[in-house]
Amino acid sequence: MRRALRRIWWLVEPIKVRIVLGMLTAFAATLTALLMPQVLSYLVNDVIGGGAAVAAVVIAGGLVAVLGLLEAVLLFLRRVFSVNPSTHVEYTLRNRLFGHLQRLPLSFHDSWESGQLLSRAMPDLNLIRRWLGFGLIMLFSDIVTITVGVVLMWSTNPVLALIYLCGALPLIAIVVQFSLRFQRLSRLGQDQAGDLATNVEQSVHGIRVLKAFGRSEHALEQYTVHASRVRETETRRGRLIAVFDATVSTLPEIALGVVLLVGLFQVAEGQVSVGAFSAFFATAMIMSGPVMMLGQMIGQTAALAAALDRHFDVADERPSIVDPERPAEFTARGARGELEFRHAAFRYQDAREGDEVLQDVHLRVRQGETLAVVGVTGSGKSTLLQLVPRLYDTTAGQVLVDGHDVRELRLEELRAATAVAFEDATLFSGSVRENVLLGADPELDEGEAEALLELALETADAGFAHSLPEGLDTRIGEQGLSLSGGQRQRIALARAIAVRPKILLLDDPLSALDTATEERVTARLREVLEGTTTLVVAHRTSTVALADRVVLLDDGRVVAVGTHAELMADDPRYRFVMADLQAERVDVEQLAGGSQRNGADREGRGE
């Protein structure tokens, strides 16, 4: 806990003045509240007991009223001082977390559920804010009130104070026990809330599949299981607080009862004045609020500790794919686009050693060359493409661009020099224009951007975008108009083209198009992207035949390289794969009867 707090100190640093001011006002409010019993003591002893003038009564009464008012003002100020800084902390942490998530490599995102990340970005940070803005100052003010109160009680009447303390001492042990258990339960509850968020996210995302498969009921059942776990933990937490609160308030109350008895006895014996006794008792009463509050604040602090732990679980993940310390001289603009795989091997993070997805890939792609990547499903084609922009790093061997190991290049430049059209065309909520120009050079002026947009759309055969309801300004993606699988694919292809990359990586980008359109797009691509090195995962002979060379992958190994004609003539494995793939295509085509068949196919897979 202390360690975690030390680690967010840099965040608190700029707002420490306000936090200290908040604490000071809280302190002043406490003193004000505790002054009232002293006035009371005077009122009882000297004014009422001493039979003073009415004016003195009015003055003393007025003083109590003024003190009350002052306390209210101070409490208001405490709020004012604490709200702004805590929102600042939440805002900063949230932005940093988001930036961090963007920098973390795909391998991290492969192994983390979205809901867990979501709950860390939202409710956990909310908790941290509430603690900094409220919990910390309240904790401070409670402790101060209790300490000052005890000192005052001690100075008024040590015997009674001792009795009171004896009743309150076991509280320390109870508090420690409670905070440990509460922290464990908080962590559990926060993790379960994360699972619940994942569940919601997945079922909302996959709502179409769930409906189509009639699994909505099942999804609800699963959700209910998660929800009841969260509920159970919350109930346990509630019960723990209830028991704690009851103990925390009962013990001092009992002590207070004894104090009352002993005190009355002392008063009767004339050992203590009525005024001093009422002051003592009023002080003890004022303290009962903070003592009760203390439980809640300790609970909040324990929940904060759990939230900080969860935050640092993610914040401590070091991005493994980062800029090199001494980057090579390389700019996207000046790049030639030569690509080489040098004995490259790759294995996914949680796979066992020996379960390499790619092995000893040794391949050279000349500048401007189009290389088709062919292989049966699961042979590692998509993985190979993702090694180039360092979405993953090789586990052995190297990938080189223009003769530099990609790990020696600044990520920004490397990624500006490459563009990928992924198998599943993910589009963002936004207009067609925004989606297509996502990776385009931001320095283009409006005219150039518009020309590029047109060229990209035309090359990708995405002219249909013009006839959408609001043309290129039509919102697509999650919150917008739904496009067909083939339409999405073509927008995603246009997006890759608009980068005007030196190396273009196309992962089966035309699978949803009919053969004639595919051929037209492929030919046009070659024309527009003259000089662009292209790696294209392809299935159809028509696309493969247009490539300069073809590489055949089998179980992660390069088993043949050559032109389509050469491989067809010489390599039975290639003939087998091509024939197989063709047969597969034809089957699907016949089944679905037309150009959209693969869009639907892919959408199904994408979910």
Ligand SMILES: Nc1ncnc2c1ncn2[C@@H]1O[C@H](COP(=O)(O)OP(=O)(O)OP(=O)(O)O)[C@@H](O)[C@H]1O
């Ligand atoms: N993120 C991942 N984490 C773990 N394993 C993965 C991941 N992505 C792919 N794999 C595994 O790596 C192997 C190669 O997958 P890859 O996606 O590269 O195949 P592919 O040749 O593109 O197949 P397809 O033609 O079906 O697209 C598969 O066995 C797959 O299960």
Ligand SMILES: [Mg+2]
């Ligand atoms: Mg693939």
